[in-house]
Amino acid sequence: MGYTISQVAEKTSLSVYTIRYYDKEGLLPFVDREKGKRVFHDQDIEWIDLICCLKNTGMPIKDIRTFIQYCTDNDAVVDKGLEILIQHKHNVEQQIRDTQRSLETIEYKINHLPQMYKEKFSTHH
Amino acid sequence: MGYTISQVAEKTSLSVYTIRYYDKEGLLPFVDREKGKRVFHDQDIEWIDLICCLKNTGMPIKDIRTFIQYCTDNDAVVDKGLEILIQHKHNVEQQIRDTQRSLETIEYKINHLPQMYKEKFSTHH
DNA sequence: ATTTGACATAGAGTTCACTCTAGGCTTTAT
DNA sequence: ATAAAGCCTAGAGTGAACTCTATGTCAAAT
Numbered sequence: 001m002g003y004t005i006s007q008v009a010e011k012t013s014l015s016v017y018t019i020r021y022y023d024k025e026g027l028l029p030f031v032d033r034e035k036g037k038r039v040f041h042d043q044d045i046e047w048i049d050l051i052c053c054l055k056n057t058g059m060p061i062k063d064i065r066t067f068i069q070y071c072t073d074n075d076a077v078v079d080k081g082l083e084i085l086i087q088h089k090h091n092v093e094q095q096i097r098d099t100q101r102s103l104e105t106i107e108y109k110i111n112h113l114p115q116m117y118k119e120k121f122s123t124h125h
Numbered sequence: 126m127g128y129t130i131s132q133v134a135e136k137t138s139l140s141v142y143t144i145r146y147y148d149k150e151g152l153l154p155f156v157d158r159e160k161g162k163r164v165f166h167d168q169d170i171e172w173i174d175l176i177c178c179l180k181n182t183g184m185p186i187k188d189i190r191t192f193i194q195y196c197t198d199n200d201a202v203v204d205k206g207l208e209i210l211i212q213h214k215h216n217v218e219q220q221i222r223d224t225q226r227s228l229e230t231i232e233y234k235i236n237h238l239p240q241m242y243k244e245k246f247s248t249h250h
Numbered sequence: 251a252t253t254t255g256a257c258a259t260a261g262a263g264t265t266c267a268c269t270c271t272a273g274g275c276t277t278t279a280t
Numbered sequence: 281a282t283a284a285a286g287c288c289t290a291g292a293g294t295g296a297a298c299t300c301t302a303t304g305t306c307a308a309a310t
Contacts, residue, residue, distance in 0.1 A: 004287080020288085024289090030246065035276080035287095037286090050230070053234070072246055081238065092224060102217065103221070106217065113196070120169075129257080140298085146299085160257095161305080162306095186296075
């Protein structure tokens, strides 16, 4: 019943340091304490998974904090949290499109590298 | 014939500071000088575009430097540059898949946020 | 002739997201 | 009873990628 910080570190592949850092930064206001020690439950892991997703898709820590604050404040504000999540979803979709465009450019450059090389660096010109 | 640093800044939407920084970091060894001032040509812009693509897809500066060094050394090593580019292409493809998975998680969480909220924060439990 | 503007360098400062150290407490094993 | 392991906090340190400041040069405009 309840995980220690190092068990959560294993489960989430975050370091213990990072989890404490996230807590310090206000990302984990929902974590319980027992005699000063953090005790994590399954729902907490779900929240941390979401936090990791947001981080991995480029949301800065302070925006994640804002999101979590909206979610923990009260029912009225959870909608604002939802709004942030939906907006971020659109950002990530755009991000995928941008990365795909970069990928196309990289593929193009792979095919044209010898030529780019010649034009610029060949002793021949 | 040839662009100034601020013209290149406009074209690439990098700042003048960033371009100088990249040069300092050895990313732009191909840029000519005239009386101490950098003079950029169209091929240089193509190289800078590639550099931006690599940066935007998460390649660290020092790896970009290595790549550029391979490309500028001599014909024998340009193949090594090509190899790096192809490897990076695979990384980016993986990165897109990862981001798509994160996106799916975010979509799932959007649908389950009210429930996650209730389970953890509702006064009712 | 002087002022303005764009360029240059060296190096300091900033921000972000960790990552680690020092020092302390508490439970468990020997 | 002492040592080891695992938790805690506060705060210092790190590395990446800029971003800016100070200072200086030089060419063109007034």
